[in-house]
Amino acid sequence: MKAVLCKELGPPETLVIEDVPELTAGPGQVVIDTYACGANFPDVLIIEGKYQEKPDLPFSPGAEVAGVISAVGEGVNDFSVGDRVLAYVGNGGYAQQVATRATRVVPIPDAMDFQTASAFLLTYGTSYHGLKQRGQLKPGETLLVLGAAGGVGLAAVELGKAMGARVIAAASTDDKLALCKEHGADELINYSTEDLKERVKALTNGAGADVVYDPVGGDFSEATLRATAWNGRFLVIGFANGEIPRIPLNLTLLKGCQIVGVFWGAFTERQPEDNRENNRELMQFYVEGKVKPHISAVYPLEQAVQAMHDLSGRKVKGKVVIACRDS
Numbered sequence: 001m002k003a004v005l006c007k008e009l010g011p012p013e014t015l016v017i018e019d020v021p022e023l024t025a026g027p028g029q030v031v032i033d034t035y036a037c038g039a040n041f042p043d044v045l046i047i048e049g050k051y052q053e054k055p056d057l058p059f060s061p062g063a064e065v066a067g068v069i070s071a072v073g074e075g076v077n078d079f080s081v082g083d084r085v086l087a088y089v090g091n092g093g094y095a096q097q098v099a100t101r102a103t104r105v106v107p108i109p110d111a112m113d114f115q116t117a118s119a120f121l122l123t124y125g126t127s128y129h130g131l132k133q134r135g136q137l138k139p140g141e142t143l144l145v146l147g148a149a150g151g152v153g154l155a156a157v158e159l160g161k162a163m164g165a166r167v168i169a170a171a172s173t174d175d176k177l178a179l180c181k182e183h184g185a186d187e188l189i190n191y192s193t194e195d196l197k198e199r200v201k202a203l204t205n206g207a208g209a210d211v212v213y214d215p216v217g218g219d220f221s222e223a224t225l226r227a228t229a230w231n232g233r234f235l236v237i238g239f240a241n242g243e244i245p246r247i248p249l250n251l252t253l254l255k256g257c258q259i260v261g262v263f264w265g266a267f268t269e270r271q272p273e274d275n276r277e278n279n280r281e282l283m284q285f286y287v288e289g290k291v292k293p294h295i296s297a298v299y300p301l302e303q304a305v306q307a308m309h310d311l312s313g314r315k316v317k318g319k320v321v322i323a324c325r326d327s
Contacts, residue, residue, distance in 0.1 A: 003095035007058040009049040012308035023099040025073035036118035037093035038064040039320040062093020066117035086117040119293035119319035127155040130262040135211040139164030144209035149176035162290040200227035221245040232257040294318030
């Protein structure tokens with residue numbers, strides 16, 4: 001089988017594509033013939049050695065895959081050869097096969113194609129865990145989403161609407177905001193041309209946002225924390241800006257608000273039953289037409305480097321997918 005390999009840490013150009021041996025399923029594992037793999041910003045960080053998880057070299061990047069189970073290991077009773085599934089694998093996804101624990105595998109509905117499935121789990125799983133467990137978003141509350149046209153941001157916009165919130169989408173260009181509007185955003189802020197804090201206050205009659213979803217970081221974090229409502233929840237998702245902000249903690253005292261970390265990967269391991277329930281609810285949202293990933297580009301395995309450049313250059317609206325084999 002073919003796989004994209006990281007043999008040395010560095011930029012996307014250091015990646016190579018090679019033929020590697022077929023995989024076998026160990027105890028508690030399944031092997032998935034991978035048809036598609038979602039590409040995400042952490043993929044760029046992990047090959048550069050800048051992510052919190054640092055796999056041993058060589059490895060294949062790619063955390064979320066979709067395909068067909070081709071082998072089942074000892075002790076696996078919930079899945080069979082031929083099942084259509086998606087899975088969160090951490091890394092290894094830019095390849096034509098992955099082996100992973102069966103507990104990381106999720107059945108997909110017949111109506112969901114492989115490319116859509118590969119773009120689903122990480123972004124919607126992260127956003128739903130953030131809004132539901134960590135943000136405790138309630139119907140009628142105001143949700144502010146930064147980086148709203150990105151993968152997790154657009155998922156948060158859709159899920160916020162599905163959960164009954166009023167959604168304010170903030171992004172850097174008007175065309176990105178137009179996409180947010182198509183996916184349900186009620187209000188829009190272009191933070192390249194508008195004062196983010198003042199616009200949030202204006203749109204909320206001075207009250208501020210009840211929940212802030214921040215995958216961006218940098219200077220925007222403090223600005224939106226200052227525009228957070230009394231008893232608000234500020235969700236720390238990530239730092240696509242590249243800068244981890246230094247927050248004046250007196251703001252949490254003055255506003256009675258919370259700064260809440262969202263680490264979906266650890267949540268799936270530490271709270272597996274809650275994660276499974278979230279996955280069931282997310283699939284129901286999809287079947288009901290309330291959420292659907294926006295895939296802006298699909299690249300063959302041989303063009304994985306270009307996909308990573310799109311991610312690092314912030315050219316992606318929604319998700320980018322790697323097609324690992326012909327479907």
